[in-house]
Amino acid sequence: MSSKMPAIRVIAAAAMMMAAHAALAQDAVDQSGDGSTSSGGFFSDFDFSWGGFIRPELAITLGGENPNNQRGNPFNGVTVARQPGVPQPVDALGGLLPPFSVPAVGLGDNVTRPVTPANNFFNLHLLRLELEGAMKFTPSLKLVGRLRAVFDPGNYSEFDPQSVVNGATGGISGGDPALYGGDPNYFEYQVAGLKRPNPLEAAGPNYLVYFPALFLDYQEGPLNIRVGNQQIAWGQALFFRVLDVVNGLDLRRHLILDSAQEEFADERVPSLALRVNYQFTDEILADAFVQKFQPTIYGNPNTQYNVIPAQFTVHDQYGAVNDKLSYGIRFKGNFGQWGAQAIFVSRYNPDGVFRWTASGVNKNLPNNNPFGLTLNTLYSGIGGLPSTGDILAQTPFEASPGGVYSSQEWFTYASMVRLNGLTGLNAAINEFAPATSQLLASPVDNFADAARQLDTFFIAGGDGLRGHIAREYFREYNIGGGVSYVVEGEPGSLLDQLIINLESTYTPDRRFTNPSLSRDYIKTGNLVSALVMEKYQRFSNSIPATYMVFQYMHRTKDDIFGRSLKGYGGSVNNVSTGASGGSDYVVFAFQQPFPQAIWRIDFAGLYDVNGGLLLQPGIRWKPTGSVTADINYTYINGKVHGNPNDNAISTLGFADEITFRVGYQF
Missing domain, CATH: 2.40.160.10 (Porin)
Known part of the structure; x- marks a missing residue:
């Protein structure tokens, strides 16, 4: 209620200010009968009129x-499956495969966006x-x-x-x-x-x-x-x-x-x-x-x-x-x-x-999932190493609720606001390296690999990730x-x-x-x-x-x-x-x-x-x-x-x- 009372006072003050101007003008001169006023002497041409609604x-x-x-998001209350991928998979002969081209078997989950829909x-x-x-x-x-x-x-x-x-x-x-x-x-x-x-x-x-x-x-x-x-x-x-x-x-x-x-x-x-x-x-x-x-x-x-x-x-x-x-x-x-x-x-x-x-938000990934726990082990913030929060602050993302929770939500919203979800992911990775590469993120060249990488990091964020734009x-x-x-x-x-x-x-x-x-x-x-x-x-x-x-x-x-x-x-x-x-x-x-x-x-x-x-x-x-x-x-x-x-x-x-x-x- 306290935030609304100043509005009433400001509106009332504005109305009184305009009314006071009119009253002063009309006290000083004769009424013309048409809403305007005038006076003699130096101000012989003075005229004042006002109105409103x-x-x-x-x-x-x-x-x-x-x-x-937040409360109009179509994913609120909807359970969505997330399928992460392997950051740098290796084939049977020991060769490297494209990043996130292989699913991380057994590490997927289901997420329900925890915001009550509006009505x-x-x-x-x-x-x-x-x-x-x-x-x-x-x-x-x-x-x-x-x-x-x-x-x-x-x-x-x-x-x-x-x-x-x-x-x-x-x-x-x-x-x-x-x-x-x-x-x-x-x-x-x-x-x-x-x-x-x-x-x-x-x-x-x-x-x-x-x-x-x-x-x-x-x-x-x-x-x-x-x-x-x-x-x-x-x-x-x-x-x-x-x-x-x-x-x-x-x-x-x-x-x-x-x-x-x-x-x-x-x-x-x-x-x-x-x-x-x-x-x-x-x-x-x-x-x-x-x-x-x-x-x-x-x-x-x-x-x-x-x-x-x-x-x-x-x-x-x-x-x-x-x-x-x-x-x-x-x-x-x-x-x-x-x-x-x-x-x-x-x-x-x-x-x-x-x-x-860059988000500028120094907040570590949570340890309540295997990806966050692994990255926090790699970057503990001890012995001169940065923490995952230090690194995330240099990227466009923060590990906070109310962000994007799944690759489905990411691609849905990218298309709604006329953006490209694949090149958008790659730009966020390439333009904020080496911080993003420290978190094992890599550019990808197709929709499926992009979806797996996105789900990997949304799981790592615990409650998804919030993006930052200038x-x-x-x-x-x-x-x-x-x-x-x-x-x-x-x-x-x-x-x-x-x-x-x-x-x-x-x-x-x-x-x-x-x-x-x-x-x-x-x-x-x-x-x-x-x-x-x-x-x-x-x-x-x-x-x-x-x-x-x-x-x-x-x-x-x-x-x-x-x-x-x-x-x-x-x-x-x-x-x-x-x-x-x-x-x-x-x-x-x-x-x-x-x-x-x-x-x-x-x-x-x-x-x-x-x-x-x-x-x-x-x-x-x-x-x-x-x-x-x-x-x-x-x-x-x-x-x-x-x-x-x-x-x-x-x-x-x-x-x-x-x-x-x-x-x-x-």
Whole structure:
């Protein structure tokens, strides 16, 4: 309870602060009756306005549990046979055979992952408060601010790290204790060495308060300058981010599963920036920015929308680049029915890339199994010899519960997150030698030998092994452009006023996470293109026009989430084969308001041509000017056809849900 009370105080303080600003302004001046104020003398142009809303949000799960969390792991409570192998077998003539090519007869066992499965009714229940205000000081200068506060009480089927503590390996040792050592932390973004990775943000395990916008806005003729915390959104695509490359995404609250037609309005990570717009003519605009680099924020382990498996500890290296700048420029012009734009952006890719890293956890293998006992005998830590804990600390693994328990679990999760379980094993061995070779680990060249080696070391770990990965960031250059055309057809026809947009971005030498998690990242050029067609069409004189949009996206080297296609195609029984030909996605969406705008029907659908489907129908009810209620159903099917690990949508399969939002505006 103590961790939740500060959230209530912070939200209340934020509300009182904004209310106090309004009260002071209104005490000093006459009421204008329209929510704004002004005063005489030096501040004759001063004006203040503010408003906001409060909204509870609920998501009821219709799918399974999140497999990326400890209590959603499909191997919980399931007994799996483990078959170890001989590290360096010898044939009948005394010759050496390939490592782990021969089973260690009689040393196999059965393991049951010792975590109680979750049984959640809710995927989400949080309270959101937003306050927005503007202070105009002169006709040219104003201060714009938006404060967002969210509170999530938890009360899901949460994972308790103490539940897996045992006498052989103790508890989970590595990583930030705020993320891995206690109850789930829903909102704090933790980076070693940085007290506040996001400058204008206050967060705790159950609350988050920050400014999506807080900037000075100066407008003088064709010149507009904005200085402060802000978001920059370029491009026209819905669901897709083609030219929208400036800001990363904040995935802590509801992943990307809010109403699709809100176009990432809640997800873009704000950043301290200078933005300058100049309108050369009525047709030509230049838009340039320089901003402090802020990364994409993934959900913390064991939170409802976490996407990084909790068997792995992440070491975020943002502290090494938190003082770096991104910058870019866009030119945009409209020429009758035609439009064109071009961008150049130099940025640190906010998504980052991942690789194996040394765990730094000095914990010996347990003696409760023959492999651990043998290795502890070889490396006793006596007489100048290292201990197995000393050696393990130099590898990407720690002997702790809550990790991977079997080769079946290893290959299942490798394919789920689009990695290669075989090359991933070899990279962990080769890049951390000689420590790994001291433990008798050896690279292998086939699935069967890899499975036996993995089971050998999971048995040696007593309760399996936890993996450690680092997240790094690199500069890249995005070169993009687009053209648009407004069709003029028969008035009232489907073609009349149809807007056609084509957008493309090319990134030379973009770095991707290697499916092996090697420090040798994939470095290749990547082209992302989208065709967007949108229009308003009136089908009846009795109801307002329908807004419709159709889109097609092609990506040459990655999927819609930015993952290399080389990690596609794996399964529990096969390593990833990769996908060729790029990835392709189709979107259709519409929005249909009804008279007086009391009701509105929304629909958005995303189809991955390799077998994934996301559908999101919704209804909005606005009975008064201050009350709005939304219901959205998010249907996700990553198994329409083929291997689910050949499409991007299956990653979100756990988030099949119904979302309710009821907001009060003031």
